[in-house]
Every structure is written in C-alpha cells, then in structure tokens.
Amino acid sequence: MPEAPPPITVEEHLARILAAVRPLPAYQQPLMEALGLAAAESVVSPIALPPFDNSAMDGYAVHRADVEGAGPEAPVELPVVGEISAGNAQLLALSPGTTAKIMTGAPVPTGADAVVPYEWTDHGVARVRIDKAPTAGQHVRRAGEDVAVGDLLVEEGTVLGPRHLGLLASVGRSTIAVRPRPRVVILSTGTELREPGTALGHDSIYDGNSYLLAAAARRAGALAYRVGIVPDQPRAFLDALEDQLVRADVVVTSGGVSMGDHDVVKEALAPLGTVWFGPVAMQPGKPQGFGTVGEDDTLIFTLPGNPVSSYLSFELFVLPALRTMMGLAPVSRPEVSMRLTHAITSPPGRRQFLRATTEAGHGRVTPVGGPGSHLVGDLATADALVVVPEDVTALPAGAEVGVIHLDSGLEGGH
Numbered sequence: 579m580p581e582a583p584p585p586i587t588v589e590e591h592l593a594r595i596l597a598a599v600r601p602l603p604a605y606q607q608p609l610m611e612a613l614g615l616a617a618a619e620s621v622v623s624p625i626a627l628p629p630f631d632n633s634a635m636d637g638y639a640v641h642r643a644d645v646e647g648a649g650p651e652a653p654v655e656l657p658v659v660g661e662i663s664a665g666n667a668q669l670l671a672l673s674p675g676t677t678a679k680i681m682t683g684a685p686v687p688t689g690a691d692a693v694v695p696y697e698w699t700d701h702g703v704a705r706v707r708i709d710k711a712p713t714a715g716q717h718v719r720r721a722g723e724d725v726a727v728g729d730l731l732v733e734e735g736t737v738l739g740p741r742h743l744g745l746l747a748s749v750g751r752s753t754i755a756v757r758p759r760p761r762v763v764i765l766s767t768g769t770e771l772r773e774p775g776t777a778l779g780h781d782s783i784y785d786g787n788s789y790l791l792a793a794a795a796r797r798a799g800a801l802a803y804r805v806g807i808v809p810d811q812p813r814a815f816l817d818a819l820e821d822q823l824v825r826a827d828v829v830v831t832s833g834g835v836s837m838g839d840h841d842v843v844k845e846a847l848a849p850l851g852t853v854w855f856g857p858v859a860m861q862p863g864k865p866q867g868f869g870t871v872g873e874d875d876t877l878i879f880t881l882p883g884n885p886v887s888s889y890l891s892f893e894l895f896v897l898p899a900l901r902t903m904m905g906l907a908p909v910s911r912p913e914v915s916m917r918l919t920h921a922i923t924s925p926p927g928r929r930q931f932l933r934a935t936t937e938a939g940h941g942r943v944t945p946v947g948g949p950g951s952h953l954v955g956d957l958a959t960a961d962a963l964v965v966v967p968e969d970v971t972a973l974p975a976g977a978e979v980g981v982i983h984l985d986s987g988l989e990g991g992h
C-alpha cells in the first residue's frame with residue numbers, strides 16, 4: 579500500500595482549489611433567475627423615471643394661475659373638460675380656464691402645472707368647486723425626477739436583490755448578465771446507507787450527508803442535484819459518476835476516501851491520476867480529495883464520509899469554489915474574534931474546528947458537544963465554528979478565538 583502523503587494545510591488545500599476554479603461565463607438571464615447573483619454588467623438607465631410628468635393624486639389637473647387665492651370663503655369654479663386615467667390618456671393638453679379629472683399615475687396634460695386633490699373640491703363632474711389652491715407643481719411627479727437617462731442603476735458585481743430587480747424591470751430591462759448558478763451533483767457512497775423514509779437494517783444508517791450537502795450547495799446559490807446512494811463498488815461508483823457528468827459543473831462525493839478496505843471513491847478515482855487525495859491538517863475533515871474528472875475536466879470534491887467532516891469540508895473548500903464560479907465575493911466565510919465562555923483543549927498538529935453556539939451582540943462563543951465527527955445532533959445545535967490553531971493545545975475561558983458563523987456573513991447566492 580502506498581504511503582499517505584504528508585498533510586497539507588487548510589490554506590494550501592484552498593489555494594490549490596481556487597487556482598483551479600474559474601468564474602462561469604456570464605450570459606443574459608431573466609430577472610427572476612438573477613436574484614441573489616452578482617451582476618456581470620453595469621446597467622445604465624435607457625429611460626427616465628417617471629417617463630412623463632404624472633399626477634401623484636386623484637383629483638383635477640389645473641393651470642395654477644386659474645385657482646390662485648382659492649379658499650373656503652373664496653372657492654373657484656372651473657368647467658371639467660375630460661378625464662385622464664392611468665393608461666388611458668386621451669386629453670393631451672389643457673386650455674386655461676378649464677380643468678380635467680386626473681387619476682394617480684396619469685400623464686399631466688400640457689399646460690397644467692398642478693393637481694388639486696379630490697379632498698379640496700366638491701368632486702364635481704361637469705363643473706368643480708375648488709376650495710384650496712395648490713402650490714406650483716404640487717402633486718405633479720416630474721419626468722426624470724427619480725432616474726435620468728444614463729443614470730447608473732446597478733454596478734457590475736452588485737448582488738442582485740428584490741429592489742435591484744424591481745428597478746431594472748421599471749426601466750424596461752427583462753434580463754441582466756449574470757453568471758449561472760453552478761450545477762452541483764452530490765453522490766453519497768456507502769453500502770450501509772439507506773434513503774430516509776425507507777426501512778433501516780441492523781447495520782445500516784440513513785443517508786444524512788447528501789441532504790446536508792445538497793442543502794448547503796443550494797443555500798450557497800448552486801443548483802443541487804442529489805443523486806443519492808452509491809454502494810461501495812468502484813464500477814457502480816464510476817457508472818453513477820459517468821451518468822451525472824453531463825449535468826455537473828461540480829461533483830461532490832461523500833465517503834470512501836480514508837484508509838478502509840472499501841474506500842470506493844479513492845479506489846475508483848486514484849487510477850485516473852487527475853484527483854489528488856491526501857490528508858489536510860484539520861479536524862474534522864482530514865481525508866480530502868480534489869481534482870477533475872471526465873472529458874470536460876469537471877471539478878470533483880471527494881469529501882470524507884463522517885457527517886461533520888463532510889459539512890465542514892463543504893464550508894471551507896466547496897463553498898469558496900462555488901462563490902468563485904458565481905463571481906461572488908468574499909468567497910469564504912469571514913473569521914471574527916470572540917471570547918470563549920469555557921476552557922477548551924485541542925490535540926496538536928491539526929487545526930481544530932469546534933462546533934459552537936454564539937450569543938448575538940455579546941461576542942461570546944460556547945463550544946457544544948465533543949470533537950467527534952459523527953455528532954450530527956450537536957452540529958445542528960451549533961451556529962458557528964471555533965477555530966483552534968494547529969499549535970494551540972489549551973485555551974482558558976475568556977480567551978479570544980477565531981469564530982466562523984455558519985449562517986451569516988456572506989451576501990448573495992441563495
């Protein structure tokens with residue numbers, strides 16, 4: 579059996595991954611597809627907003643000079659020569675000494691320079707009594723007062739949210755250039771695995787990882803295809819992989835990469851020579867693999883099977899790759915500084931990632947559960963990871979530690 583290579587650091591592994599990953603080519607996509615993605619173009623407005631002077635109130639369009647001085651004691655009466663509603667504007671100009679009913683959003687006719695709201699009138703149909711004079715331009719929304727032709731609406735790189743998409747639609751854009759969501763195929767390996775919802779044998783467990791990884795991929799903004807369970811047979815694994823490559827930008831496998839007698843992923847892929855396998859100096863998540871497979875050199879991440887190891891590997895290595903492909907920055911979750919509520923110990927030589935809970939606003943972090951990489955109950959309770967450096971073996975309560983929040987800190991994607 580060949581000797582395992584010496585461990586590489588977390589940074590070395592991530593650097594190797596990022597060196598191999600390119601942003602996916604951007605193309606025009608319908609606005610709703612772009613939600614959560616980074617704009618791959620800057621957009622300037624092709625039209626003004628509002629596109630024309632229009633009324634801010636339901637009321638009467640007037641020449642303001644005609645109603646000057648109007649008050650309860652000195653009302654002004656004007657003939658009503660027409661009605662202008664939004665989307666149905668026949669009356670284009672208003673003669674002095676007349677008025678027209680106008681609805682909110684309807685174009686203000688040429689000549690009119692103010693709108694008298696219904697509340698200041700007797701609601702007249704043929705003639706109207708006006709009890710209060712508007713100021714110049716009152717209740718008229720001016721063309722271009724919001725957005726001018728040529729205004730920068732969205733800068734390249736902006737993560738598109740509902741307000742950006744609403745603005746783009748408002749100026750008539752139906753598409754915007756964004757990088758597509760990476761298609762991520764998730765394959766769980768393990769003869770012991772069963773699909774949730776089916777019966778469990780005396781020696782089987784449910785396949786939690788493919789759900790964990792598919793959900794994490796989707797939350798990162800990718801399109802996740804959960805293939806399900808592949809038994810520990812290299813042929814079956816290679817067949818399943820081959821079948822899936824057509825719809826994958828990235829393949830993520832779980833399990834079958836350590837030192838066991840049935841480590842199917844390693845056994846099937848190592849002979850190709852295109853996937854690196856080796857230990858990374860971290861815990862959980864020591865056995866890792868990364869490389870390319872298939873005619874199109876599709877990226878593949880072979881993550882360890884222990885659920886916590888799998889999830890952490892996703893967060894530290896797969897997530898940055900997906901965000902790079904989507905043109906989102908930063909690619910990694912930020913590490914912030916917090917104080918430990920409890921003392922901890924840690925074995926030397928590997929960077930430890932302890933599951934932990936954080937108290938919002940207090941800057942304190944509390945490790946939960948033990949270091950075991952099978953502890954999915956504790957993983958679900960946690961909302962953060964405490965990062966213990968390779969050379970640190972003990973830290974007292976109150977010590978400052980690096981913390982990675984697992985549910986926040988990154989914009990875009992989903």
Ligand SMILES: Nc1nc2c(c(=O)[nH]1)N[C@H]1C(S)=C(S)[C@@H](COP(=O)(O)OP(=O)(O)OC[C@H]3O[C@@H](n4cnc5c(N)ncnc54)[C@H](O)[C@@H]3O)O[C@H]1N2
Binds near residue numbers: 766768771864885
């Ligand atoms: N002799 C050695 N044994 C192991 C080493 C080692 O260095 N020398 N490393 C250990 C570490 S660390 C890890 S992590 C695991 C990684 O093993 P594999 O990637 O080969 O994963 P499996 O053996 O297939 O499974 C490990 C564990 O996880 C459970 N599992 C697997 N897939 C799923 C899934 N989809 N859902 C839920 N649970 C899953 C599986 O049943 C095992 O219990 O190797 C150690 N061993």
Ligand code: MOO
Binds near residue numbers: 861862864887
């Ligand atoms: O790395 Mo294993 O991931 O230590 O359990």
